[in-house]
Amino acid sequence: MRRGWIWILGAWAFALVSTLGALFIGEVMGMTPCLLCWYQRIFMFPLAIILGIAAFAEDRRGAIYAMPLALGGAAVAGYHTALIAGWVPKWWVPCGTGPSCSEQSLEILGGIQIPWLSLLAFIAIAFLLLVYLRKSRS
Numbered sequence: 001m002r003r004g005w006i007w008i009l010g011a012w013a014f015a016l017v018s019t020l021g022a023l024f025i026g027e028v029m030g031m032t033p034c035l036l037c038w039y040q041r042i043f044m045f046p047l048a049i050i051l052g053i054a055a056f057a058e059d060r061r062g063a064i065y066a067m068p069l070a071l072g073g074a075a076v077a078g079y080h081t082a083l084i085a086g087w088v089p090k091w092w093v094p095c096g097t098g099p100s101c102s103e104q105s106l107e108i109l110g111g112i113q114i115p116w117l118s119l120l121a122f123i124a125i126a127f128l129l130l131v132y133l134r135k136s137r138s
Helices: 005-028 035-057 060-085 114-135
Strands: none
Touching (some): 005 114, 060 114
16 A cells, blocks of 8 residues: 555545535435535535545545545535624625525534534545545655
């Protein structure tokens, strides 16, 4: 195994757990995601596939391809988190029909809302990818 393999494996584990969690909330619990949650899923779901392939093929390019997805997802999750925290004006909400982006009803792990967990996952993935890319540079 190459140096730093554990870092990309960790990033894949975060992406896989996040993807399975989002699928559980949507498909098993029957909660319809809001528009910003859909965008976060668009960034997260490919990460689970790309990082899984990169981790087990020991391919550095997968981490390079995954980094823009992780950063883009972190940006959307950061905006969604700011919206829920009240740091963004209510009139600046992108949601139209469907569930509200600014009023989340699901809290887990002692009151933590889903956008906060999503932001944490994207930041963790980006950090692990950055460490992996630095260690595998040669």
